[in-house]
Amino acid sequence: MCRLPKKGKKACTIVPCSRCRKRNLECTIDDSFTREHKRRRYIELEHENEQWRQQLQSSQQLITNSVPVALPTAAASIAVSAVIKSDAHLGDPRASTLSYPQYQLPLSGSTQVAIMGDDDGTKLRALKSVTLAGEEIDELYQNFFRHYASFLPILDAQTRPDVYYAQSPFLFWAILGVSSRSYGRNPTLQSALAQEVTEMAFMSVLSTCAPWHIIQGLLILLTWPFPKDNRPDVTFPMSGMLLHVAMQNGFHIPMSSHEFSRVKIPAPSELDMVRRSELWAHCVLVYQRSCLIKGQSPRNLVTMAQDETQRQVLFDMIAPHLVQKLRCQEVLGKCCEAVLENGVRAMTLEQELALDVLLRRFEGDVDDIALQAVVEDERYYLLLCRMAIQSFHFYKTQTIATSGCLPRLIVTACNLVDYVQALADRTGYLFMVPVQITFGLLLASMSLLRILKSDLASSGLDTSRARATFFAAINLAKQMSTDRSDTAAKIVTVLTQLWNSSKAFRKADGSDYTALRIRSRLILSQILDSVWWWRDEFDPKARAEMRGCEFMDNISSRGRSFQGIEVGHATVGTDPGREPSSRGNVQNLSTSRRDDLYMNEDYLTNFEWLSDEIFSFPLDSSYNLA
Incomplete structure (x- = not known):
């Protein structure tokens, strides 16, 4: 049956119509049939x-x-x-x-x-x-x-x-x-x-x-x-x-x-x-x-x-806020690839200058994404993305004080901690925050700690806000902790003890030690490097385990002296009281300095010393979460 409306552009005016005759159908005009708009x-x-x-x-x-x-x-x-x-x-x-x-x-x-x-x-x-x-x-x-x-x-x-x-x-x-x-x-x-x-x-x-x-x-x-x-x-x-x-x-x-x-x-x-x-x-x-x-x-x-x-x-x-987060992650992924391509092991002056250009370019990409951000949740991802990109400046040793990156690092880290503080003020608690917020607080606080503990803090930087923000980060980490063995609780332990340490980020003679000893973990390197400083001073058990490992026993049994292990153009495993050699010379370490030996990070990672988690140490029993 041909059920077409009586009125309309395609209404049947002849009975039977050509379509019904062709298909051998009964052709009638249905007055009750009306076209219906889809929106209605x-x-x-x-x-x-x-x-x-x-x-x-x-x-x-x-x-x-x-x-x-x-x-x-x-x-x-x-x-x-x-x-x-x-x-x-x-x-x-x-x-x-x-x-x-x-x-x-x-x-x-x-x-x-x-x-x-x-x-x-x-x-x-x-x-x-x-x-x-x-x-x-x-x-x-x-x-x-x-x-x-x-x-x-x-x-x-x-x-x-x-x-x-x-x-x-x-x-x-x-x-x-x-x-x-x-x-x-x-x-x-x-x-x-x-x-x-x-x-x-x-x-x-x-x-x-x-x-x-x-x-x-x-x-x-x-x-x-x-x-x-x-x-x-x-x-x-x-x-x-x-x-x-x-x-x-x-x-x-x-x-x-x-x-x-x-x-x-x-x-x-x-x-x-x-x-x-x-x-x-x-x-x-x-x-x-x-x-x-x-x-x-x-x-x-x-x-x-x-x-x-x-x-x-x-x-x-998908929702616009998800698109913004994906674009932030895409920019950060491209930044990581570009940094690795530029080289991070032992950076020459030219490589450091090139790194600075690369990071400014990717910060510009974050600025472009920020112009489209309209949701509060997007602001945190933009801050975290910018903080992660700027953290690559810590790989530099020759131009870190002259490139103007430290003031920007302080501002970004403080803004990120302020966002978490605003979240705490709005909700009254932080036990429910997801892992990305905990990691953002860790990255920002470790960056502030490294700057404040270095001689760079006394070279014209306005550190008053950085200092107050660092202490606020410790208090926020306490609010995040729900278990004595979680990352937030360990953040409090490491930040507190490193802040009060007179040896952290210092050579044996007390001068500033600015170089990263861990250089293959991208934005995590400066965090792990700080944890290594903590372990060297406050966790002697970890060092004893390293000294007693089978690898070192095998080397000792062969009568070989401990040496720095050359990787690329840098010498890792050297005395923390010396600057890394930019010429790649292998420096011999005397037997009396074995206690200060820092093993090749790749070797330790293979034995899951670092691969389990950012912090793999037992919580100090004296620490009180309250």
Whole structure:
């Protein structure tokens, strides 16, 4: 039947029309049929979706003390113009079988959300020796969405814990593990869950859960990693696993992700592509951040799309603030590659001048990105990106005082610490900050410490603000610490003891020692170099272990004298009381100076002296977190 309107440009005026005659159809004019504008239909669907949401919320009993959580995603703006029938799945465990999990999004940038329960309440759950009652689980979930979720908006706050457990036990326990950082009713819960949840993370790739939930769980653990304690640090290999799980399931090519499925599924809708694009953006950010924190050069993963058009489509889909973060990481990755290409081992005057030009160029790229920044969260990433780029100035020895980089370093470091201070003043606490904020505070405070402890501080620099900011950073690190073995607690120990030290960054004769002894860990080098100064003075156990290692025994048994190990054009492993030789001469060290020997950093790294974590020393038992 030809159902065409009576009026319109293509209305049937002859019965039967040529189309119906050709197809042998009955041709009639339907007066009731009218053309419908798509925008008007979308508006009606939006109203209908809102009515269903209100009906669902009114039929459930909300837990008290609901908290505002902003989910600034591009998917939120698209959700209001599409039919999202995820409400029916909120209480249905079978929702976990969806190829593209449907999480409900708020209609505005900030809305009141709460964890919803049912008449039976949340079920008791157990993970080996840890057992949590339903009300404890509800409190932990509410705590997560109140304090943590805004830093990583990838989960639906209205989904019940039991549904998360049905979708993925690993994701369920990952949320609980992070939330336990600030769970005052059971302060032992974090240490009890750390080992078990970490093992679940590595075993998750063998599970039958949807890869979407595995990726979400890994993102959460990498954003708020457990304290290392006496266990090896696994965040770096875990970040690689996150990246490969995402790529294996086609998240890096959202418009073709259905081609990576083991079963035939329909091509993703626009909303599905946005969700996958944003999740892939989070994967890239977390992976590259893990590389930088471990002193590795991050791969430029934004260009992994098969052509330039796909890359632009991805940028057009995701939220603008994610685009800005990706561009900051892209600039920082290119900067790392350029610095390594310029050379960092033993820099000549020409190399130092070239390095200065390179860093100014990349700072200009950050300035260009800053012109488009409109969200407060973007400002921190811009500050961290600028701080990381400027930290490469510490590789210079001949021009660091004359190139004018130190005043800019002080301003950037102070601005970064001020941002964290403003966050603390606004929220009243810092236990919930993700790893990138902790690392930013560490990078800024170590930079200020190195400048303030050097003779450069008395050469016309205005250090009054730097000094006050440094002490503020120590107090902020105390607020961040949730465990005596976490990085924030160790930051306090190292900064405090190095500040009061008369030997740190000094030669044996008391003169200034400006050169970095660790030069292969990019922006992490100056942090690790400071930790080495701390170890040399305050951790004799570490030095005793180095002196007693099998490598040194083998050399001693062969009757060979200890010498500096030549790498490139520099001599590392030399006496810290001497400047590194710029001519590459191998300097003999007497047996009496063995106690002051600094081994080749690559050798130590191979034996995991540094590879486990930035700080791998036991916390001083006398340190009080209060």
